[in-house]
Amino acid sequence: MPLYSAKVMDHFRNPRNVGSIENADGVGEVGNAVCGDIMKIYLKIDDDIITDVKFETFGCGSAIASSSMATEMIKGKPVSEVLQLTNKAVTEALDGLPAHKLHCSVLAEEAIKAAIEDYQAKHKQ
Amino acid sequence: MIYADNAATTQMSEKVIKAMLPYMEKIWGNPSSLYSFGQESKDSISFAREQIAGCIGATAAEIYFTSGGSEADNQAIISAAKIGAKKNKRHIISTAFEHHAVLHTLDKLKREGFEIELLDVHENGIITPEQVKNAIREDTALVTIMYANNEIGTIQPIAEIGEICRAAKVIFHTDAVQAAGHLPIDVKAQNIDLLSISAHKFHGPKGIGALYARKGIQLVNIIEGGAQERGKRGGTENVPAIMGMATALLDACANMAENNSKLLELRQKLIDGLNKIPHSTLNGDAEKRLPGNVNFCFEGIEGEALLLHLDDKGICASSGSACTSGSLDPSHVLLAIGRQHEIAHGSLRLTLCENNTAAEVEKIIVAVGEVVEYLRSISPLWKDKLIGKREFVLPE
Numbered sequence: 001m002p003l004y005s006a007k008v009m010d011h012f013r014n015p016r017n018v019g020s021i022e023n024a025d026g027v028g029e030v031g032n033a034v035c036g037d038i039m040k041i042y043l044k045i046d047d048d049i050i051t052d053v054k055f056e057t058f059g060c061g062s063a064i065a066s067s068s069m070a071t072e073m074i075k076g077k078p079v080s081e082v083l084q085l086t087n088k089a090v091t092e093a094l095d096g097l098p099a100h101k102l103h104c105s106v107l108a109e110e111a112i113k114a115a116i117e118d119y120q121a122k123h124k125q
Numbered sequence: 126m127i128y129a130d131n132a133a134t135t136q137m138s139e140k141v142i143k144a145m146l147p148y149m150e151k152i153w154g155n156p157s158s159l160y161s162f163g164q165e166s167k168d169s170i171s172f173a174r175e176q177i178a179g180c181i182g183a184t185a186a187e188i189y190f191t192s193g194g195s196e197a198d199n200q201a202i203i204s205a206a207k208i209g210a211k212k213n214k215r216h217i218i219s220t221a222f223e224h225h226a227v228l229h230t231l232d233k234l235k236r237e238g239f240e241i242e243l244l245d246v247h248e249n250g251i252i253t254p255e256q257v258k259n260a261i262r263e264d265t266a267l268v269t270i271m272y273a274n275n276e277i278g279t280i281q282p283i284a285e286i287g288e289i290c291r292a293a294k295v296i297f298h299t300d301a302v303q304a305a306g307h308l309p310i311d312v313k314a315q316n317i318d319l320l321s322i323s324a325h326k327f328h329g330p331k332g333i334g335a336l337y338a339r340k341g342i343q344l345v346n347i348i349e350g351g352a353q354e355r356g357k358r359g360g361t362e363n364v365p366a367i368m369g370m371a372t373a374l375l376d377a378c379a380n381m382a383e384n385n386s387k388l389l390e391l392r393q394k395l396i397d398g399l400n401k402i403p404h405s406t407l408n409g410d411a412e413k414r415l416p417g418n419v420n421f422c423f424e425g426i427e428g429e430a431l432l433l434h435l436d437d438k439g440i441c442a443s444s445g446s447a448c449t450s451g452s453l454d455p456s457h458v459l460l461a462i463g464r465q466h467e468i469a470h471g472s473l474r475l476t477l478c479e480n481n482t483a484a485e486v487e488k489i490i491v492a493v494g495e496v497v498e499y500l501r502s503i504s505p506l507w508k509d510k511l512i513g514k515r516e517f518v519l520p521e
């Protein structure tokens with residue numbers, strides 16, 4: 001049996017929404033180089049709807065695939081709904097991840113939340 | 126498929142498989158049985174024992190068959206520790222970049238009250254004989270230092286260390302799992318007391334290895350049982366595997382010079398090719414390394430992602446990144462030679478054998494270049510370095 005599901009490998013090989021957004025409304029970066037995973041999420045938000053999302057990831061197959069899947073899951077959704085996104089939902093959408101790889105996928109959820117926090121902080125001003 | 130992971134395991138040669146078949150099809154008796162059918166098996170493994178001993182300068186009575194390199198390492202170290210403990214010697218000298226079969230056995234001994242001193246392996250991955258000399262004390266029970274490292278391939282000054290240990294009357298064990306069949310070994314000339322080998326690293330079968338123990342070194346059993354291996358390792362002998370290991374080692378030693386001259390050329394070509402990738406570096410000494418070993422770090426990328434893309438391109442390789450080891454830390458070997466975590470995560474080990482070709486090496490160079498470039502293009506870490514937000518660690 002291969003290490004990863006077909007879904008994980010699909011998102012790893014052909015990641016959706018890779019790249020960056022100039023003048024993004026919210027940017028979130030989590031992880032660090034020491035533990036080998038960094039994820040950065042860029043959000044474009046209009047009327048509290050995520051109209052565009054891009055990501056950049058330094059990390060393993062699990063980290064890249066979960067970033068890709070998470071961006072697909074939040075595109076077009078209202079911010080309030082996106083804040084409910086869990087790592088579990090991302091993992092399930094990927095048809096699961098090996099237990100020792102779960103920690104690499106947590107970053108997707110965290111990066112999105114960080115990007116929304118950034119957006120909300122800017123918005124208040 | 127391009128197989129470039131020969132340090133993990135090797136393909137069994139036709140010759141080895143052919144040498145094993147008769148011991149599954151015809152001569153399948155138990156070597157411990159009294160009747161002549163069993164004795165035929167016994168004679169066969171005696172012959173294999175002599176052949177293996179001959180390849181490393183030992184005598185047949187000094188060779189004990191084990192289930193592989195890990196068991197041989199365990200038995201060698203536990204035995205030397207017990208011998209030392211009897212004389213109240215509980216200090217053991219080793220290095221920080223040994224295989225886990227050694228390091229975890231040393232951890233166990235530490236919990237039993239032994240003092241473990243791990244020598245620094247420097248940035249080039251080689252310890253000096255002086256370090257060993259300076260570390261030896263009155264109560265040193267054992268020096269255990271690998272012959273060649275399994276990740277970065279660096280070769281240790283075994284003969285010099287052997288001489289120092291013999292003069293100081295300290296038992297010297299070397300894990301020669303990566304060296305046997307690839308580098309010349311002479312346990313007498315090199316003053317080695319205990320040495321571990323494993324057949325699947327030189328085109329032999331998996332699950333079989335041997336421990337050489339110099340005459341006079343009293344082994345402690347890891348496996349209790351029957352009288353096999355002169356009572357030092359219970360269990361009915363794996364006759365086909367033993368026969369395969371002997372054939373494989375004999376073949377590897379007979380062709381060593383020829384194989385290595387070919388490998389040195391392939392290795393240089395591969396190193397030169399990968400060196401062209403900006404912000405990359407070879408891990409371990411450029412010269413004093415196993416002829417088939419190439420190990421690089423590429424800044425700004427992670428090793429598992431690199432391996433998965435190489436797999437898609439039909440290339441089998443390995444990495445010391447945390448995400449390939451299942452732990453949170455990258456390879457202890459790369460950390461031991463002083464690589465920062467960030468850089469160690471982006472490592473790639475390519476280990477060639479004599480069956481690899483120059484054309485394969487060229488394909489590997491192109492493939493690695495493409496994948497590294499792609500992964501850097503999606504890496505926020507790399508981007509930050511390009512715009513000067515973070516420092517580059519490795520030079521251009």
Ligand SMILES: Cc1ncc(COP(=O)(O)O)c(C=O)c1O
Nearest residue numbers: 193194195224226275302303323
């Ligand atoms: C240096 C070294 N020691 C020990 C071992 C363990 O050998 P085996 O797989 O035969 O138990 C290996 C192989 O992984 C190795 O490379």
Ligand SMILES: [Zn+2]
Nearest residue numbers: 060063104448
């Ligand atoms: Zn990971």
